[in-house]
Amino acid sequence: DFKAGAKPVKITNHTSEGVRKARISANGAALVYECGPDIYMIETSNPSKPRKITIKALVDDKTNTDRLVTFTQNASEFAINKDESLVIFGVHGDLYRMGISGVGKAVRLTDTPADDFGVAWAPDSSKAAFLSDRSGRIEVYLLESEDVEHPKFTEAQKFKVKQITNDEKPESNLTFSPDGKKIYFLRVGKLWSMNLDGSEQKEVVSLSMITEYSWSPDGKWIVYSRRDGSFASELFIIPASGPTKENPPKNITRYATSNYSPTWSTDGKRIAFVSERRNTPGLFVMEMQKPVANGKTNLDSGAIDFEEIHSRVSAVGSMNTTDAVISPGGSKIAFRSGDELWVASVTGGLVTKLSTGAVKPQGIYWSKKSTDLIYFRDGNGSLRTAKASSAIAGADLGSVSFRIKMMIKAAEENLEIFDQCWRLLADYFYDAKFHGADWNLVRQRYRPMVIHAPMKEDFQALVFLMLGELNASHLGLQMIVNPLEEQTPELGMLFDETFKGKGLKIKEVIKRGPADKRGLDLKPGEIIFAINGVELNPMVEVSQLLNGKNDETVALLVGVEIPPDPKTKNRRTVEITPMLRERIAPLLYERWIHLNAQKVSEMSNGRVGYIHIPGMDDAGLDRFVRSLYSDNFDKEALVLDVRFNGGGFTHDQVLNYLGAQDHTKFLHREGDKGAVLRSYDRKWTKPVILIINNRSYSDAEIFPNAFKTLGLGKLVGQPTGGMVIGTGSTKLIDGSTFRIPRIGVYTNSGVDMDTVGVAPDILVEPNPDDFKKGIDAQLQKAVEVILKDMQSGDLKKTGKEKILTPMR
Structure with a gap:
């Protein structure tokens, strides 16, 4: 009933599935809608009995569901054997072996619809180990020759695969011990070891959240990076057999920001790693032994002086670094900065750019056989080489070429992608109770539908239905689809x-x-x-x-x-x-911001400033800081706006500029008085009010919650959407990107902020009529409230915490 004041009437009563995409007929006599995989119709005059519409469509497939694909790139990983004669690499979930020169045909090692990955060579090249989800879980498998004519693994054309773990928890990061007698791996962030047949599985480090580890060349030590609950990671060294009471893990960095990507020089005397210090990830080198006085004897190679080891660290240059590998001799480091490959001396005195064209180097490997040669995988999945001695960027880049033909069956591929999505959430979703969903039952309900959705768009919609069962944010599957051939631009x-x-x-x-x-x-x-x-x-x-x-x-x-x-x-x-719209949209945003600032200035006679933060990212932070200092620092009060903010993770950086108190004054002999000596240390100490709405997303919800909790001011607008989770993403077998919410976010009172939004102190719902008239009621109310509070002195009273009803 669309009459004024009429109340909504519930006309459907589905229990296991929700109603989607409801549409009403032109005469208003009937509604059609989707529910689960089906379509229903309901008569508005008799809404008590929805009717399921039976559809029978006998059609051929729109495309050939089997496709022959030739790969010359898209390698997901690579591993080089000890004598650097062969490389194993992964393409579309299968493993291949090839000569490191790139000459000759690649030999297929595995052939299943599942995803085989994480391969590692045995030190003697007699076998390899890898990870696979072919059993429905991530397990460790051993790969050996089954070729009577070519019994050596390096020459074999036929292979046998043996599963050597069987655990509900997923494994990752597997390596062979340097003597080849053990396999080490991570299981849910804990370091484990086992024999080559999977026996004698042992928890080497029982603490979780280990992200990576690296062997010392002599096999006596392991260095690993372990993260704490605040995302800070430190490097620790343990004996390869595991820590003991007498020899516990040694924290060798003692700088709790982020420390990762550790690699050893071949003599074991140096470790190179990346460390985030002063908010920038940079390259560092640590000496394993103290300096030796003249005439004194060095310690044996591989021995470690743990006393004050954290102080024997030196920075290598000042470039932003993400991955690093030290040269075998320990005199140079290859690293990624931005999208290029660089090399530097360990003293930082010589830094050379080796690549051009945004190669996005990954998996950097410094040859131990030819110490001038560096291998890496570029952003397109091609195997590349670079010479460390190259004087001209890009001049000495080479390739390890491969050409692989693979028949991909759409039905098998879609089933694997579906299983990957389901399993990744089963293993890593932050809530072990899955927001009340029976996750195994969800798989049973939706997996049989996969074969009926051969088109990517239909299959993606099916995966979204499965994800919807979690009633969680930060979920999604971004598939690789052909871009639109034509787009419609605008006149501006x-x-x-x-x-x-x-x-x-x-x-x-x-x-x-x-x-x-x-x-x-x-x-x-x-x-x-x-x-x-x-x-x-x-x-x-x-x-x-x-x-x-x-x-x-x-x-x-x-x-x-x-x-x-x-x-x-x-x-x-x-x-x-x-x-194109993507270029017009920022201009419309600037227009909106200008109009808002103008309205605030007019309503307050220039006393109150206005800042909108579009995203909780570096660009949004830069906009906030520039506007705070250059446009608003002389104002008496500030309206801060995070409506339509897409999130990020800069809430603490923004808060750092708010709510402080002046403690000292600095006075120039001639000139102005200031509260700080460094311009970027200035804080906003005057009144501030914050506007939020239901499209303040993720970190733009953490921020108002902190704003309220810290008593910085009042919140005006609508409750936020309740979409707050710490998330990451991973690549699936076909190159699609899948998001995995891995970290829950909770208020101090224990409220899960996912599906529970932040409530404003003053509720202002938008009115469509106001929108047509160009009236922003939320903005107006914020200015009215802060002007009133400035007059009354009621500047930081936000009231008791309001707990909204969870949306699940």
Whole structure:
């Protein structure tokens, strides 16, 4: 009933599935909607009995479900054997062996629809171990020769695979011990070891959240990186057999920010690693032994002086670094900075760029056989080489070429992707109770439908249905699909929607847009009568005239609302190049921000400033800091706005600028007085109010919760969406990206912030009529409240914590 004041009436009563995509007929007599995999119809005059619509469609597949694909890149990983004659690499879930020179045919080692990955060579190259989900869980498998004619694994053409672990918890990061007698691996963040047949499985380090580890060359020590609950990671060294009471793990960094990517020099005297110090990840080298006085004897190679070892660290340059590998001799380090490969001396005195063209190096491996050679995988999944001595960036890059033909069956591939999505959440979703869902039952319900969804769009929708059972945020599957061949750009103007005549009447020209050019002289009130000679009328679809024209000039016939007069020439032709929406959107955002700041200034007579933070990321932080210092620091109060903020992880950085108290004054002999000596240390100490809405997302919810908890000011607007989880992403077998919510976020009172939004102190729901009139009621209320509180002195009273009802 659409009458004013009418109450909504529930007309469906589905229990196991939710209603989606409801549509009403033109005469209002019936509704159709989706529920689960089915379509239902319901008569509005008799809504008690929804009717399931039976659809039988006998059609052929729209495409060939089996496709022969040739891969010359897209390698997911690679591993080089000890004598550096062979490489094993992964492509689309299978493993291949090939000569390191790239000459000759690649030999297929595994052949299943499952994902085989994480391969490691045995030190003597007699076998390899790898991880696979072929059993439905991530387990460790041993790969050996089964070739009578070529019994050596390095020459074999036939292979046998043996599963050597069987545990519900997933394994990762497997390696052979340097003597080849043991296999080490991580199991849910704990370090384990076992014999080659899987027997005598032993927990080497019982503490969880180990992210990576590296063997000392002599096999006596292991260095590992372990993260704590605040994302800080330290490096520890233990005996390879495991720590003991007498010889516990030794913290060798003692700088609890982020320390990772450790590698040893071949003499065991140095470890290179990445450490985040002063908010920037950089390259560091640690000496394992103390300096030796003249005439004194060095310790044996591999011996470690643990006393004050954390102080024997030196920075190598000052570049932002993500991955690093020390050279065998310990004199140089290869590392990634930005999207390129670099090499530096351990003293930092010589830094050379080895690559160009954004190669995005991964899995960097420094040859022990030819110490001038570095192997890596680029961003396209090609195996590449670089010379450490290269003097010209990009001049000495090479390739380890491969060419693989693979028949991929769509049904098998989709089942594997579905299983990967389900299993990744089964293993890593932050809530072990899955928000109340029976996760095994969810798999049983949706997996049989996979074979009925061969098209990517349908299959992705099916996965989304499964994800919806969790009622959680930060979930998603981004599949690789062909981009749109044509896109529709825009003219960069706003038009008068009330105009009833022919053409488009200009209401506003968007600043810095395609229509805002010197010499065009387009003005509000003018009318666009035609585009590229096509006269505009209600029957003409403007978007069709602009489709695919983003790189082309279009001709606009422009004039005023009177009949054309050849004598006065009140119509003219203007040529402009339209812009895609992705380029227009930032301009519209700047327009919105400008109007908001203008309204706040007008309402407060210039006393109150306004800052919108578009995202809790570096760009949003930069905008906040610039606006705070340059535009608003002299204001008496501040309206802070995180509506439509997409999140990130800079809440603490923003909070660092708010709520402090001046403690000291600095006075120049001639000039102004200041509270700090460094400009970037200035804090906002005056009143502030925060606007939120239901599209304040993720970290833009953590921020207002902290704002309220710390008593910095009042919240105005709508409750936030309740979509807060710490998430990461991983690649699936076909290259698709899948998001995994791994970390829960809770308030001090223990409320799970996922599905429970942050409540405002002053609730202001938006009104569609206000939107049409250009009225921002939430902004107006924020200014009214802070002006009133400035007058009364009630500046930081937020009231008791409001707990919203969970949305599950």
